[in-house]
Amino acid sequence: MLALGDQWAVVSCRYEPQQQTFFILIKETPALWQNLRCPGDESPMFCYDHVGRTSWKHLNIFNQSCVLQCDLPRAKCRLCGRVSRVKPPWEGRAKHFTTAFEAFALTLMREMPVRKVSQLTQVSDGRIWRMLLAHVEHAYSQLDMSNVSLVGADELNRRKGHHYLTLFCDLDQKRLLFATPGKDATVWPRFAQVLQQHGGHPRKVSHISIDMSPAYKKGVLDDFSHATLIFDKFHLIAHAGDAVDRVRRIEAALDSSRRSLLKDTRWLWLKNPSNLSDPQLQRLNRIDLQALWTAKAYQMKLALQHLYTLPAHRAKRRLLSWCKWVKQASLKAPRNVLKPMLRVALLIEAHLNGILAHWQHRLTNAFLEALSSIFSATKRKARGYRSIKYLTAMLYFSASKLNLPHLVPL
Template sequence: MHNQIFETALGVTSPWFVQGVDFDAAKKTLTIRVDFAAGSRFAHPTAAGLHPVHDTQVKRYRHLNFFQHECYLEVRTPRVKLPEGRVVLVEPDWAGKLSGFTLLFEALVLALAQQMPFAAVARTVGESWHRVHAICARYVELAVAAADLSETTALAIDETSYRRGHNYLTVAADADERKVVFATEGRDAETIERLAEHLTEHQATPEQISSVSIDMSPAFIKGVADHLPNARITFDKFHVIVHASAAVDKTRRLEQKTDPDLKGLRWALLKDRDRLPESQRADLDALIAQVTTKRTACAWAYREQLREILERRQINVVRTLLAQWCTNVMRSKVEPMKEVARLIRNHFDGIVAWTQTRQTNGFLEALNGLFQTAKRKARGYTRFATMRTVLFLIARKLDFARINPHAA
């Protein structure tokens, strides 16, 4: 009777049945022995029909815990003889994608790994770090390999560091679906070439990409021009404003050497005025009132003007105002902001394109923050393959349910 209860709980159906159960209280393990009915024939994906059993192997699968006890399925697994004479193993439907686990156990590991470092998952489920990582890497590879990019027309591309020193990986995402579709080592033009090859391997073509959002990296610009020939490049507003904010801070540091009143104003100048506490807002307003005499106040005003221009949606208006802004800055005495004006002039069309496309890398920047947090929690990762697996898990956009119905 208790065997039938376990059959029902496990979803074991004919020709499989639970042959017996062994409980070891000392080792805190439960082993469920599974067999198949004599005379059974089994299907195999490489040959049509049902095939006779040639011999068997006993395989052991880690399953979900039974209360606080580790649970294993010990299965007498058939090897069948195919019509051409080959003998192949036929694993049961509940066998996982990695040898030695059930689909349910792998689904649990995947769910935990999207919330916790691999080491913490390993402690929770009682397996080694390497086995947990192997499960996650296997599912990521299967899901990425099965991805269909035939409808992808807009990409967001960004870089992130994955190790101390100059160790970077480049990440590409479907800008409309906001899901990561590609990751590779490096941040040079060759990464875009590898991205183009990846598109070709997944029912897409480089020519179908009509829009790409990138930072102002010369390598990315060259890579897109060479390998995504129909893509219109967009430099989103936020990257431009980051450069302008850096110029404001540089101006403050230079002017502070002769004007001690600027000390303590760094964050008031860098943050949005509406988000400042009342005391900092008053200090900022006092500085802005001296816009004609303090270069830091002038730099702040230029940045705010730039922000307002890039908020507009009429491309001809933006083009005219942005060109005039650059002219005004170049005539000023705010040297750090002149560097921003030169940058804008050198990337003018891509910055103006933001007015129409409104395509941004913001969600990739947020993903990068989660990625760096995960890396710190895990006390760092050293291998690119591991970082790629972690990145796709954090993004949480892969369809694991197509591989494992329990991983929906």
């Protein structure tokens, strides 16, 4: 049942009622020494001595704990004299767990917080975390990035307003490639280095989808000068959504009749009409849209969103006429009420090529957006995570498609 082969054999098996634990004692057989070779020079090795008893937590038996034990031998090379501990075949990456137990715990960790896994398996969460780190570290080092050509980058704020992580994703294979602290230009050379460590190359990256932050833009220009820059659709629409909200606040401050018209409408403007509830739609229908600048800004945002459904050959002309429309309307509007929308138009004109590049591959950072929701799930799973190290490990575990042991198909 332990699949020990002929080099190891069970010596005894006893149950300790007080500890509610099965202890299975294992010893090496002479066959081990016939096949053992020095890792340095391939010479035969002989038994040098035995270290003290070591224990490995295994899968439960009859819902009772089970521990494998062995006085592990140390081997010495006949040629170079090197002495080394023999690694038994059941040992996992964490040294005190079996491979079967680790696969079980990793499978649980996909479904529940580490704290829960710790309770279920009766292993401290610190040890569960260390096991996860060991697996993620190893599997991540094997991650193949040789075919990465479409990259999306975005920031993830770890705790609101405080620490930032920049995430780099493979938009083609929908996986997280690299997470690193910071959100300035220095994250890009770090990513370039990681790519090369994993068989990829900055020159192979053909498209990069980012938001319009100048720091990101600089990073891309410096380290990925061959890539086409794509300004992400979601960010642009989010900018327009923010602008609608700002227009609403400016307009509400204009006079009391507008203020009463706009009362409690904040959420109406943030959603698309198709996502509004029936009462919200009724509320929207009661508003005299012609009378409000906010409604005008809202129409502008919807029109911008609609632009993204157009075919490529119409996109440029329509985008420019959208900007013209916004600029003319904001000239007519009193007291700069449409200024936030005007800023979006100027942003688009300044980044026109990057925005139009979207139409070449229809790339978006939707995967990164989805990752942020994984991230909030991660925050729950990693409740009590102590460091950025744990958090990145959990992100790689959840989203990098690592080759990790598991008991059920993913």
